[in-house]
Amino acid sequence: AFWQVHPDAADVLTRAVLHALAPQAGEVALDLYCGAGLFAGALALAVGPAGAVAGVEVDSTAVRDARHNLRPWPWARVHKGDVASGLSKALGRKPQGQGRERDALPQARLVVADPPRAGLTRPVVDFLSARGSGAARFAYVSCDPATLARDIGLLSARGWTLEDLRGFDAFPMTHHVECVATLTRTPPA
Numbered sequence: 001a002f003w004q005v006h007p008d009a010a011d012v013l014t015r016a017v018l019h020a021l022a023p024q025a026g027e028v029a030l031d032l033y034c035g036a037g038l039f040a041g042a043l044a045l046a047v048g049p050a051g052a053v054a055g056v057e058v059d060s061t062a063v064r065d066a067r068h069n070l071r072p073w074p075w076a077r078v079h080k081g082d083v084a085s086g087l088s089k090a091l092g093r094k095p096q097g098q099g100r101e102r103d104a105l106p107q108a109r110l111v112v113a114d115p116p117r118a119g120l121t122r123p124v125v126d127f128l129s130a131r132g133s134g135a136a137r138f139a140y141v142s143c144d145p146a147t148l149a150r151d152i153g154l155l156s157a158r159g160w161t162l163e164d165l166r167g168f169d170a171f172p173m174t175h176h177v178e179c180v181a182t183l184t185r186t187p188p189a
Helices: 009-021 038-047 060-069 083-091 122-129 145-156
Strands: 028-032 052-057 076-080 110-113 137-142 161-168 178-184
Touching: 009 038, 009 110, 009 137, 009 161, 009 178, 028 038, 038 052, 038 076, 038 110, 052 060, 052 083, 060 076, 083 122, 122 145, 137 145, 145 161, 145 178
Parallel strands: 028 052, 028 110, 052 076, 110 137
Antiparallel strands: 137 178, 161 178
């Protein structure tokens, strides 16, 4: 599993994500590429037991660690699997009370993603922009400004607006930078 090398990076990035999403008690959030559950844990505290947080991660070790780390907050769950596949299934979900799977991803207004350097896959961009996803605030954590710019362009063309972009020197003495972009949209009805 991956972890930031800078000792303050986790706290700084978590504060930036919480500022970007402005979660309120009772809200629902998705944490895509959730790793060990850093952002999911912070979101779980913010939305409280009346809310819900669903993390998605493909790496088995990271899923195990995230589930362990999120034990104090039973309203935060981690789904093992490919993010694109999980989101595709979420768009095809059945309405509540009609055989919806217990482990299906919830519809969420708040989304955070911290993908690998390759950035978001097209199915993830499609999900975030789709009718019925419910996503309205998106915190995009990226260690690659080039893929971040590409993805912001794709999202902007589909109705998202870049509200804020912050850079963090989480890798001192290197050319690498960590970014947190805040995007918003009014979901289509």
